[in-house]
Amino acid sequence: MRSLFRDPGRLEADPGAGALANATTDLVRALLTSAAHDERDQRVREAMDNSLATRIMTYTRRHLTDPDLGPERIAAVRAISERQLYVVLARAGIRLEQWLIAERLEAACQLLASPRHATLPVSALAARCGFTSPSHFTRRFRAAYGPTPSQWRRHRARDRSERVRLRALITRTRC
Numbered sequence: 001m002r003s004l005f006r007d008p009g010r011l012e013a014d015p016g017a018g019a020l021a022n023a024t025t026d027l028v029r030a031l032l033t034s035a036a037h038d039e040r041d042q043r044v045r046e047a048m049d050n051s052l053a054t055r056i057m058t059y060t061r062r063h064l065t066d067p068d069l070g071p072e073r074i075a076a077v078r079a080i081s082e083r084q085l086y087v088v089l090a091r092a093g094i095r096l097e098q099w100l101i102a103e104r105l106e107a108a109c110q111l112l113a114s115p116r117h118a119t120l121p122v123s124a125l126a127a128r129c130g131f132t133s134p135s136h137f138t139r140r141f142r143a144a145y146g147p148t149p150s151q152w153r154r155h156r157a158r159d160r161s162e163r164v165r166l167r168a169l170i171t172r173t174r175c
Contacts, residue, residue, distance in 0.1 A: 052078065052080075052088050053088050053089060053091070053092035053094065055078065056074060056078055056085065056088065056089065057094070059074065059077055059078070060074060060100070060103075061103070064100070064103055064104060064107065064129075064130055065104075065107070065128060065129060065130045066130060067127070067130050067131070067132045069100070069130060071085055071086070071096060074096075100130075101140055102144070104129045104130045104131060105129075105140060105141055105144050105145075107128075107129045107130075108125060108126065108129045108131075108137070108141065108149065109145075109152070111125050111128065111129065112125065112149055112152055112153045112156060113153075113156045115157075118153070118157065122134060122137075122138070122149045122150055122153075125149070126138075126149075137149070
């Protein structure tokens with residue numbers, strides 16, 4: 001904490017800075033609340049649950065691409081029961097399975113749109129995003145976005161080539 005205080009600019013550029021800020025705020029809130037009140041107090045329980053939910057989500061985001069990431073593993077890492085895991089997340093308004101799928105689909109969209117991954121087969125891309133079945137991935141992707149992953153990729157590639165062509169035209173016109 002001291003080094004972060006002395007050099008906040010270093011942390012500011014880190015992509016995990018927002019998650020760290022939320023987690024730190026929740027943990028400090030939980031510490032202050034527990035120091036000021038009896039543990040049976042509802043506010044203490046809520047503060048502790050909120051900080052636990054933040055820690056759970058931080059861990060889950062870090063391991064999102066692991067295909068075996070699920071409630072059993074997440075609960076074991078946090079040393080709580082699966083039932084407690086679902087209770088804590090429900091209080092935070094999170095439905096674990098839907099959230100995991102949505103996060104994985106978002107990661108897939110980024111890979112599909114990336115020229116660097118243009119030759120990566122959709123099945124390999126699905127595996128990189130934590131999906132164990134390409135058909136399950138395609139069904140979920142289509143339900144969330146409309147087109148299949150392949151159609152979405154082709155559409156993005158067409159848009160990208162149009163933008164490149166327009167930039168070239170603008171550059172030639174300016175010269």
